[in-house]
Amino acid sequence: MDDTATRHVRTLFVSDIHLGTRGCQPDLLLDFLKHHDADTIYLVGDIVDGWRLKAGWYWPQSHNDVVQKLLRKVRKGARVIYVPGNHDEFLRDYVGSNFGGIEIVEEAVHVTAAGQRILVLHGDKFDMVIRHAPWLAKFGDVAYDLAIWLSAHVSRARRRMGLPYWSFSAWSKGKVKRAVNFISAFQDAVVADAERHGVTSVLCGHIHQPAMERIRGVEYINTGDWVESCTAVAEHHDGRLELIRWTSPAHVEATLRPPRRLATAA
Numbered sequence: 001m002d003d004t005a006t007r008h009v010r011t012l013f014v015s016d017i018h019l020g021t022r023g024c025q026p027d028l029l030l031d032f033l034k035h036h037d038a039d040t041i042y043l044v045g046d047i048v049d050g051w052r053l054k055a056g057w058y059w060p061q062s063h064n065d066v067v068q069k070l071l072r073k074v075r076k077g078a079r080v081i082y083v084p085g086n087h088d089e090f091l092r093d094y095v096g097s098n099f100g101g102i103e104i105v106e107e108a109v110h111v112t113a114a115g116q117r118i119l120v121l122h123g124d125k126f127d128m129v130i131r132h133a134p135w136l137a138k139f140g141d142v143a144y145d146l147a148i149w150l151s152a153h154v155s156r157a158r159r160r161m162g163l164p165y166w167s168f169s170a171w172s173k174g175k176v177k178r179a180v181n182f183i184s185a186f187q188d189a190v191v192a193d194a195e196r197h198g199v200t201s202v203l204c205g206h207i208h209q210p211a212m213e214r215i216r217g218v219e220y221i222n223t224g225d226w227v228e229s230c231t232a233v234a235e236h237h238d239g240r241l242e243l244i245r246w247t248s249p250a251h252v253e254a255t256l257r258p259p260r261r262l263a264t265a266a
């Protein structure tokens, strides 16, 4: 790898890495961090997945490498600010302290080079399931895996019993519709919070849906995640914000070209 291919930006925002889970994509993230340096890095929650680690220790070397890479950036002078999420809520007890130079804060207001004020938060407090039934969310992780497993067995059993076909896809379409409602309710609540704070921009994570769009005059930015979307947000030296998708090592060759920009959220 050529070191000159590293882009220097003013600020990086990364969230929902979920270290400690099999879904995490540490290699793509390491590649991304190798190609991006920043004065300030915001870790916008769910960086380490405490829920999954509690259920069973999973911590391969590559996950360690991500932590080491971030700590190396601190040593090289980057300011790293960690806004805990719900999967790393144990860190909320440490708000105001710092670990290896990483500052832990509840939420932050970032001011860009252009003077734009951005409220930075993870977003789980606007997730009604997490807020009112956290046990359901934890159960949901398991239930989802179980539902996929069950559907395969249910359809086979029904076939064997001569029962009509039960459509998993029809059932999941209903799920998708509910998911869309969930996303818009979440975005509405986040935007309302920005309005309460008197800022015109808000940046969050949590729902794993990268976005950069205007909602009721508020710029709504979601960093996405490093499980599926592999996205991050960068602030350039002129204050311009960019949503970067880093989904294949092909980007190693493409770093000198401007990265693809996402139009809207999925």
Ligand SMILES: [Mn+2]
Pocket (backbone or CB within 6 Å): 045, 046, 085, 086, 087, 122, 124, 205, 206, 207
């Ligand atoms: Mn979360």
